[in-house]
Amino acid sequence: MTEQIVSNITIKQIGLTEADLMVGLFNQYRIFYKQFSDIGMAKAFIEARLANNESIIFVAMSGDEPVGFTQLYPKYSSAKLSKNWILNDLFVAMAYRKQGVAKKLIDAAMDFAKKQGSTFLQLETGVDNYPAQSLYEAIGFEKQDNDEEFILYKIAINS
Numbered sequence: 001m002t003e004q005i006v007s008n009i010t011i012k013q014i015g016l017t018e019a020d021l022m023v024g025l026f027n028q029y030r031i032f033y034k035q036f037s038d039i040g041m042a043k044a045f046i047e048a049r050l051a052n053n054e055s056i057i058f059v060a061m062s063g064d065e066p067v068g069f070t071q072l073y074p075k076y077s078s079a080k081l082s083k084n085w086i087l088n089d090l091f092v093a094m095a096y097r098k099q100g101v102a103k104k105l106i107d108a109a110m111d112f113a114k115k116q117g118s119t120f121l122q123l124e125t126g127v128d129n130y131p132a133q134s135l136y137e138a139i140g141f142e143k144q145d146n147d148e149e150f151i152l153y154k155i156a157i158n159s
Contacts (some may be wrong), residue, residue, distance in 0.1 A: 006133060009041075010061045011102055011108040016050040019043065022059050029091035056085070058108045060092070060101045068092035072103040072112070081133065084157075085113045087123040090132075111141040113157045122154040 014021055020043070027042040049055040049071070060068035071089040076082070087109050092101045113121045123141070125132045127149060138141075141153035 001006075008062055009067070009104055011058050011104050013063060013112070014050075014057050014059050016047060017093075018059075019046045019050055021061075022057060022068045023048065025066055025069050025091055026089070026092065028093070029089060032091065055088075056109075056112060058065065058105055058112075060105055061098075062096065067096040068101045068105055070109055072109055072121075075122070080119050082119045083116060084118045084120050084122070085116070087121055090123070092139075098131075102132075103139065106115075106135075106139060110155070110157060116155045120154050120156055122152065124150040124152050127151055 012018075023039060023043045023046055023092050026046055030042065031037055046057070050057065054073070056072040058070050058072075059066050069089070069091055070087055072085045073088050075084045075086050077084055087106065090102060090105060092105075110121055122144070123136065125136065127146060132157050133151065136153050137139055139155070141155045144152040146152065
């Protein structure tokens with residue numbers, strides 16, 4: 001099967017009024033990580049992050065349909081006097097995987113971090129999530145550390 005790249009995907013940063021765009025995807029993300037399904041709790045969690053300016057969320061859209069998202073949390077460096085970002089959540093709906101959507105979301109996160117004057121973007125993934133590891137390494141993320149469950153990756157921004 002040939003990998004098809006979806007060209008009509010747009011990435012948009014959402015605010016509180018658009019939280020509903022990604023609640024269903026966020027619930028699927030949680031299920032992927034073996035958490036119970038609860039749309040109400042997922043919605044409350046996302047709305048709280050956005051209302052309190054605690055995260056930045058980008059949603060991948062195929063027309064009017066949300067097909068993926070990434071959520072960033074701030075991380076501060078006293079030594080470098082910078083606000084950096086943890087790419088904490090990344091999820092693409094099954095029907096849109098291996099079509100370049102995850103890369104577009106990561107590119108949006110990196111562009112955002114660069115505009116913020118950040119020195120790095122970091123993320124973690126499961127030690128058994130080989131497709132994600134391949135993507136991160138192809139983009140230029142470097143392994144920093146790992147334990148039995150997760151691998152920490154980092155990429156320099158504005159260095």
